[in-house]
Amino acid sequence: MYEDLIEKKLKSEDVFDGNLLHVKRDTALLPNGEQATREWIQHPGASAVIPLLPTQEIILVRQYRYPVGRVTLEIPAGKLDAPDEDPLVCAKRELGEETGYTADTLRRLTTIGTTVGFSNEYIHIYAAEGLTPGEQHPDEDEFLNVVKVPLAEAVQMTRDGRIFDAKSIVAILMLWEDLHV
Amino acid sequence: MYEDLIEKKLKSEDVFDGNLLHVKRDTALLPNGEQATREWIQHPGASAVIPLLPTQEIILVRQYRYPVGRVTLEIPAGKLDAPDEDPLVCAKRELGEETGYTADTLRRLTTIGTTVGFSNEYIHIYAAEGLTPGEQHPDEDEFLNVVKVPLAEAVQMTRDGRIFDAKSIVAILMLWEDLHV
Numbered sequence A, B: 001m002y003e004d005l006i007e008k009k010l011k012s013e014d015v016f017d018g019n020l021l022h023v024k025r026d027t028a029l030l031p032n033g034e035q036a037t038r039e040w041i042q043h044p045g046a047s048a049v050i051p052l053l054p055t056q057e058i059i060l061v062r063q064y065r066y067p068v069g070r071v072t073l074e075i076p077a078g079k080l081d082a083p084d085e086d087p088l089v090c091a092k093r094e095l096g097e098e099t100g101y102t103a104d105t106l107r108r109l110t111t112i113g114t115t116v117g118f119s120n121e122y123i124h125i126y127a128a129e130g131l132t133p134g135e136q137h138p139d140e141d142e143f144l145n146v147v148k149v150p151l152a153e154a155v156q157m158t159r160d161g162r163i164f165d166a167k168s169i170v171a172i173l174m175l176w177e178d179l180h181v
Helices: A087-099 A151-160 A166-180 B087-099 B151-160 B166-180
Strands: A008-017 A022-029 A035-041 A046-051 A057-065 A070-074 A077-079 A102-113 A122-132 A144-150 B008-017 B022-029 B035-041 B046-051 B057-065 B070-074 B077-079 B102-113 B122-132 B144-150
Touching: A008 B008, A046 A057, A046 A087, A046 A102, A046 A166, A057 A087, A057 A151, A057 A166, A070 A166, A077 A087, A087 A102, A087 A122, A087 A144, A102 A166, A102 B151, A102 B166, A122 A166, A144 A151, A151 A166, A151 B102, A151 B166, A166 B102, A166 B151, A166 B166, B046 B057, B046 B087, B046 B102, B046 B166, B057 B087, B057 B151, B057 B166, B070 B166, B077 B087, B087 B102, B087 B122, B087 B144, B102 B166, B122 B166, B144 B151, B151 B166
Parallel strands: A046 A122, B046 B122
Antiparallel strands: A008 A022, A022 A035, A046 A077, A057 A070, A057 A144, A102 A122, B008 B022, B022 B035, B046 B077, B057 B070, B057 B144, B102 B122
C-alpha cells in the first residue's frame, strides 16, 4: 500500500548526541529509485494533560521557552522517561510535578506528531478531571507559574496568539468541542 | 514582567549544520542564578493551508514522512524560503506546488509554535477558499497524493489517529469551529 510514496532506509548515522537532542542523518531510497538525505531528531515521546476544574477553568503553566525566547502559556507536559513508558503514567507525573494537582480521571483525547517532517516526537494528550490541589515540584532547572483560565477564554487565546503552543491548542479545541457539541 | 521565569543567553554555539537541521547549543542563565545548557533547532518557519471546497470537503496531501516512518494525511505546507519571507506568499506557493490549486481568498487562522521546548519553528496557518484546480508541481524529492476528505470526517480523523499531524489538527478544528459555532 502506498508503494508510490514509501522511502526505504539505506543508512543511518548519529550526527549529534546532546543531552536533549539526538540528531540522525539517514540515506533514503526514494520511490523513483533516487537517493536523498534525511536529517531528523530522535525523540522518546511525551505526554500532556489539560486539567479541567468544575468551574470550567483549565489549569495552564506559564514558563520561559528558550528556543522561542518567549514566555508561553501551555498545558502541563513532559517527556516520557523511556520510549516504552506508559504515556498515562507520564501524564500523571507531569501533572503532579508542574501543577501539584492529582486527578481522579484521565481520559485520552488524541496523540499528535508535532513535527513529522523533522522529528519522531509524538505527544499523547489527556483530559484530567476530578482534580485535587497539592504542592508542585518541578525539575530543578524548570521554573513555572500555575495559572487558571476559563476554557472559553482559552479558545479565544488560541486565535489571537496568547496561546500559540501546538499541543495546547489541540487539547483546548478538542476539549471545547467535547463540551459544546 | 515575568522576571522570575526569564532565562538569559550567555553563549551560543552551532553544533550541527545540516541541509535541513541547524542545531544550537546555548548556555543560559536561569532565574535562580544557576546556568543550564539549552539545545535547540533553528528553523526559518513555515506556512500551511487548509483548502475548503464548496462541497465542504478539504484537500489533504498523503505523503511518506521519514522521521515517523509512516504515510501521513496533512494539509499542504512548506518552509519559508527565508525567515523574513511573507508567510502568505509561502502559503500560496505551497498550496500550488503540492495540490495544483489556486485560491481566491486566504484567511489567516492562527500561528503555532510546533515544539517550543526544542525549536523556534512557527507555522502560519491559513484557510483557503474560492479554489481553482491546476497541475501540482512538488519538489523533486517530494512524492505526494492529493486527497479530498469531508471536513466533518476530518474532524473525526483527528480523534482516531488517521490524522495525527499537529498543524493539520489545529487547522481542521479551527475551521470546523468557524463553520459550526
